[in-house]
Amino acid sequence: MAPLLEVRNLTVAFDTPAGTVHAVNDVSYSLEEGETLGIVGESGSGKSVHALSMVGLIATPPGRIVRGEVLFNGRDLLALTQRDLFEVRGKEIGFVFQDPMTSLNPVLTIERQIAEPLRRHFGMSASQARTRVVELLELVGIPDAARRAKQYPHEFSGGMRQRVMIAIGISCNPKLLIADEATTALDVTVQAQILDLVRDLKKKIGTTVIWITHDMGVVAGLADTVQVMYGGRIMERGPVRAVFHDPRNAYTWGLLKSLPHGGRRGVTRLYQIPGNPPDLTKEPIGDPFAPRNPFATERCRIETPPLGEVEGSVAGHKAAAWYDLRAELAATQVQP
């Protein structure tokens, strides 16, 4: 079966006064129907920009898609006109953004805002849309939905607003739901409820999900496949257990190792990744993590490693590395 989404060599740049920012560099991957992909990375890793650029949501200029194809159901999204993209966005691909405070319009009722894509894409009447809005609000776990639908965003708490955002995201039964740091601004107890809700929705309506976050814990619980990005590139990708338990890229390894894991000061010292995030205005040459990588070889600095299947792991586990992380780690452990 053909994948639902296939990204090929996607490269995105921004022309800024400070120079060209190489935000996304040669990103390729595919996503099967029903799969949940967790994309982790920090600011500047290209995780959000690559998702926005797929559906024409970056400002051009300064943004510019340098090259690449994004095949969604076999159709290249990058070749579509804005008018055609209108039909895809919201209908076939739903979005949930980070900030539920600024993504909703404060002067429109919740009902109006959820109904908008329904009326636009399906030509629903006002009363049809109203019924569907109540259904959706119930689906995302908002009690007393019929009354709440008439209220304005300021009458909702942060967690409830994020549920509204998810209701908008899934309103047209999209084939693909892209959530960008959708729970980052929320308290942990609310985040736990939202994540439960997403798991539940996947079971009920089988949505394919791309969940973008910087929280390794969230990905561990939600994703089938995890993709680690850094400096606009995919550093590692694979089934979530393989990547978490047997990382083969030094950045993935460093990220996991720098978390406290229930440790206590005095007993353990946190591993710290040295150095600072990369300067994206520099020409992307070599492995972007090389300057911070204790295992980097000379080759890492001059030649970009391809994302290839790793040896001795499960199928689909890929890493971009010239060094052999497993061998390096084994060697450091031997030393006293």
Next chain:
Amino acid sequence: MSESTMKPLVSVQNLCKTYGGEKRLFGGSTQALKAVDNVSFDIEPGETLGLVGESGSGKSTTGRVLLQLEAPTSGDILYKGENITGLSKPTLKPYRRDMQVIFQDPYASLNPRMTVGEFVGEPLEVHKLGGSRREREDRVASLFTKVGLDPSFMKRYPHEFSGGQRQRVNIARAIALNPAFIVADEPITALDVSIQAQIVNLFQDLQDELGLTYLFIAHDLSMIRYLCHRVAVMLRGRIVEIGPCDAIFENPQHAYTKALLSAIPVPDPDIERNRRPLVFDVGANLPPEDAVLRPVGNRHFVLEA
């Protein structure tokens, strides 16, 4: 409250901060919000007390009122046993030297028109310390080295730095006056994941080296567990549980603490997939007005009716 033999460095007693409730022009009054509601705790010299809770729980307000950045509605703040509540600005100044603050946003807390060297040296100038210009520059250079920045960066402006470096600049300024006590309000929240461990380690090293005392406000419970000696859990302006870090994490007593701990995502797929977060309905489980902190273990207290 604590039965420790050591004299606390900072002590907060029955602190309250209410917003609103003022009389309106034409009668009636605005709704009063108790942001901090009868909060008491001690912090010993060299100790790190973690203050956790969700947004709106009053943890940041507690820190701000403690530092007298805002006046408390009632209650007392004691520093080294002396009541410093409501002191006038000039009488408060020597205490301000001793008590510093680091905020969440390393971008917003820097002055974009000052070189970072001037910014770090400014408190020395304000308090007329550090001697001549030359001596002050030497002091700033040594502060830069202490927080892991190259002293050659002193002449640069904030926009030339990454988030982690900017937070190091803020920390350098905070320790410039050799304070004894620092309130750190979500100091790593805005930083990239790969930088957070660097800053947490820096906090720890500075404490070991300078004997600093911290009030560490955060919502990232795994970092709190790593860094703090004791933890206080806040809910709607009140402390519902306070105790040694291990007691709070291994043996939580309050239903809210249990729910909060169960909600932390664990970066391990095998654990995370079987985790079932506990649900806690705040509205239905607000602690009664007359509830008090009762001892349940060594230095471990829970809010109970």
